[in-house]
Amino acid sequence: MTETIENRRKKLRIRAWRRGFKEADLILGRFADANLDTMTDDEIVSFDRLLDEADQDLYGWIIGREPAPAEFDTPVLKALQSFRVDADAEFGDGPKS
Secondary structure, eight states, X not given: OOOOHHHHHHHHHHHHHOSSSHHHHHHHHHHHHHHGGXXXXXXXXXXXXXXXXXXXXXXXXXXXXXXXXXXXXXXXHHHHHHHHHHHHHHHTOSOOO
């Protein structure tokens, strides 16, 4: 039995919001809410693969603490990084000068 795209999106949203690491939850959950409904199949696969990674690694790639391995350095990761910067600016959590 094949999973519907709607069910896959629901599961990804749950996984994005329930990382067990508050900072990752906020970035990944908000990103999922804002973007999953318009993602292509390839983007959904890429997001799913990112969610399979360890929280500390994924969070480090998103905030730029360390570079992502080539196989994860995808347009979806770039969108997550940009989303995080935009969200920080919106909520006043951006870099302090």
